[in-house]
Amino acid sequence: MPTVRIFADLRQLANVGEAEIPGDTLRSVVAALCSRYPLLGERILEAGSLRPQFLVTLNGYVLELPKKLDVAVQADDHIAIFPPIAGG
C-alpha cells in the first residue's frame, strides 16, 4: 500500500505522522485517508476534493493540483501532504 506522510498541524488532527493507505490513484488514497481520519478530512477537503492550498508530493515530486488528482499510485509510492507553509 502507498505510504502517506502528513506534516505540521495536520499531524495533530490525525494523531499520526505516517500511515499506509489503500488506493490506486491519488484521489482514492486521499479519500481513504480522510475516511480513516475524519478530522483531517475536514481540514484538507473541500467539496470532496483537496483544497488548492495544500501541497502534495509523490515520491518527492510536487504535483500540480487538481490536474494530477487522478495520477496512478503504486504500492511502494510515498505521498506527502503539507498544509500551506513558508519560511526560509
Add this chain to the structure above:
Amino acid sequence: MSHGWTGMLLEIDLTSGTISTSSLDMEMVRLFLGGRGLGARLLWDRVGRGVEPLSSENELIFTVGPLTASGYQTSNRFSVSTKSPLTGTILDANSGGFWGMQFRKTGYDALIVKGRAEKPVYIEIKPDGVSLHDASDLWGMRVQAVTKKLGQNKNKRNVLCIGPAGENLSRISAIMNDGERSLARGGPGAVMGSKNLKAIVVEGSDKPEVADQERFKFMLYEARKLLAASPLTSQALPEFGTAVMVNIVNNVGAFPTRNFQQSQFEGAEAISGEALAEKHLVKSTACWACPITCTRVSKTDKVEGEGPEFETTWAFGAACGCADLAAIIEANVLCNDLGLDTISAGSTLACAMELAERGRLDSDLRFGRADLFAHTLEDLAYRRDLGDDLAEGSLRLATKYGAPELSMSVKGLEMPAYDPRGMQGQGLLYATGNRGACHMRGNMLGLEVLGLPKLIDRFQVQGKSSYVILHQNTMAAIDSLVLCKFTNLGVAEEYFARTLTAVTGVPYSTGDLVRAGERIWNLERLYNLREGFSRKDDTLPPRLLNEPVTEGPSKGWVSHLEPMLEEYYRARGWDGDGVPTSRKLAELGLEELMEAIR
C-alpha cells in the same frame, strides 16, 4: 525634515573621536529609499576601490528606512552596509528586533562609523546627545552579558554589540542586536571589531511623522487583514516557525546534506519544525510591530534561547550530518552569544568535516560529531588552534588545506539550505548574488517548490531568469523600506508602494518601488565590478556543476547554470560579461557611475 525620512546623517570618526551631523541629499534618498539602498549609495561614494575591509578606511553604515518605526507591520528592521571581510564584495545585512525602531527614534536615517579607536569604545545615542565611552571592561564579554550590562530595555534602550568572534576578527562574525538578533552574513562583526567598537546603545524620543495619517491608517488596516487572512502568516509561521521548511525541502530532494554530498537527510524528521514544536518549544515571540510571531524560544537541558531558524537547523543539522536537535539548539545559542553567523559557522564546520574525512585535515571532526560543536565554536570565536582557520570561513579554510572546491560558497559566502541541483532557479539566484550565495536576495522556494504564488518546474532551466530578477529587485526594495520579507507573504508590493506614499507624501507606484530595487541591484553590481569582480565570480561550487545528485527526487541533476546566466545577463540589460550597459544605467539614473568601472 521630510515625512518618513529625517534627512539627517550622524557620523562618528573613531580615530579622532569626532561626532558630527549633516543633511542627506534628499533626491538621492528618494531614489534609493533607505536601508540597504541608502547604505549602498553611501558606501559607493565613501569606500572606494581596493579598501581593505578590516582597515580603518572601511566604514560601517547603519541605516533605517522610510517606514521604520512608523508602526506599519514589521517596520522594525534596519540594515548595516560595509565592505565584506569575507567576500570583498559590497555587503549589507539586516536585522529585526527592536534596535532599528529605537535608532530611528533618535532622529537619524543613517549612522556612519569610520576610523579606528585606539582602545575599545562604545557609542551611546540618547535624546540629550551622542557620546563615546571607554569599553575596556566590556571587551571580551559575550553578547548576552554585554547586552545586559549596557541596560537593554526592550522598548526604551537597545543594545547592539559584537561578541568575542567579532573582537577576534572572525570573517564569519555577526553584529548582534537586542541579545539574539543578528546582522549576520558576510562578517560585519569583524569590521566592528577592527574598529575597536564593542557596542552601540540607542535611546530615542522622536515619533516619526506620517504625511497622510488617514491613508496610513487605512494601509495598516489592510495589512492587518491580509496578514490575518494568509495561512502562511497567521498559521504556519506562528505555529511552527521557519523550521517547518525542513521536511518539505528534504522531501523534494533539495536539502543539502554532509556538505552538499547528498540532497536528502535521513535525520530530517528529528530536526524538523514539528520536532522542535513537540520537544523543545517554550513559546513564540515577535519583533516590534510584528503580528506574525515566527520567532521560537526553545530550550534543552542546558540552554534556552531564540531560534533555531530553518537555516541554522540545516547548517548544524543536515550539512553537518547531525540529527541531534538539542545539539543544534545549543550550537545556535552559543553562536548568538559568541556573535557568529550560524549559516557560515555550520557550513564551515561541514567543510572541515569533509576535509578531515578525506584526510586533508588532521582533526577529530567528522560528520555527525555534534559532541564537538561547542568546543569547536569556542575555538573558532577565540581563534584557538584549528579555530584560527575556521574563523576565516570555509573558502579560505578549504584553500589552505588544498581543496577549495570543498567550500560550498559563492564569492566566498557560504550557501544556505537549498541544493541548486534540485532547484535550478535557486542556483542562478545564488550565483548572481551581490553579497554571495544568499536566500534573502530573493528566493525561488515559493515558485519552485511551494507553488507560491504558482508552481513552476524546478528542474526547468529556460525562463528562470525573469523570475529571479523580479525577486531580486523586489527584495532589494523591501530591504530598503525596511520591512521583513515575511510581510510580503500576505501583503503585495502594491500595498507597500501605497504605504510608502502615505508615509512620505512622495508618490510611489508599484513600478517605482520595483524600479528602485533594480537601481539598487545595479548599483551593488557596479560596486563589485569596481572591486574587480566579473562574470567568472557568478558561479557555483564545482560539485554542484559537475557531480549529479546520486539519489532521491533530484537524482541525476546538476546545476545547469551557464544557459541561465546568459539569459539572466540579457534580461538584466547587461553585456555578455555581466556589465550593465550604458543604456540600462541611464534608464536607472546611474549613468554617472559608469566611468568608475571603465
